[in-house]
Amino acid sequence: MxxxxxxxxxxxxxxxxxxxxxxxxxxxxxxxxVFFYSPSEVAERDIGPGARIRLGGMVEEGTLRHTGPTTVSFNVTDYAKTVTVTYTGILPDLFREGQGVVTEGTFSPDGAFTADTVLAKHDEKYMPPEVEASLKKAGRWQEGAGTPKPDAEKTQTP
Known part of the structure; x- marks a missing residue:
């Protein structure tokens, strides 16, 4: 050679x-x-205890419960499936029921999701693209509820 x-x-x-x-x-x-999993994707994938993931969706109305001085629980839904989330810490100022949220944490052996990070959307018109896609897939998306079009934000003064 x-x-x-x-x-x-x-x-x-x-x-x-x-x-x-x-x-x-x-x-x-x-x-x-994947940036985050929706509750339906979590059910499909059967994610085991201890697996660290991001869970995203909408905070279900009427499910926010304060179980301690800084501990809260709430349900995250994509309107097809729901996951109960427990979080200890200070919630973001923009966190509220009926709003989009992305949480990061792990599943416990009993199937509950324990979050160590909660991210809330930054204004009343913003919707993370992943949450929007998940809601569209579930058939729960309402036009006009998500990210505004760039021209719609601009207003002209006489």
Missing amino acids: TRKNRRAAFIVLGLAILAGAIGLVLNAMRDNI
Whole structure:
């Protein structure tokens, strides 16, 4: 085998190893690329206890309960399925029932979701794209309730 053939074989082997490594990394990250799971997706995937995920949806009306000085529980729904969330800490100022929320935490063995982070939307018209897509998929999306169109925000003064 000539020097040129050895060099070409080495390059091809290196590229094959690199492609294999990239394939393994992408396969391992496949489930972690999701920004959050809706309650319906959580039920479909049967996520086990201790798995750390982001859970997103709407805070169900009438479910916010204060169970301690800084502990609250509430239901997150996509109007098809519902997950009960328990959170200890200070809720964001914009957190309220009927609004979009993304929580981050783990499931306990009894199926309850314990959040260590709660993210609320930043104004009355904003809807995270993932929550919007989840609501559309569930058939619960109301036009005009989500992100405003750029032209609709601009008002002209005489």
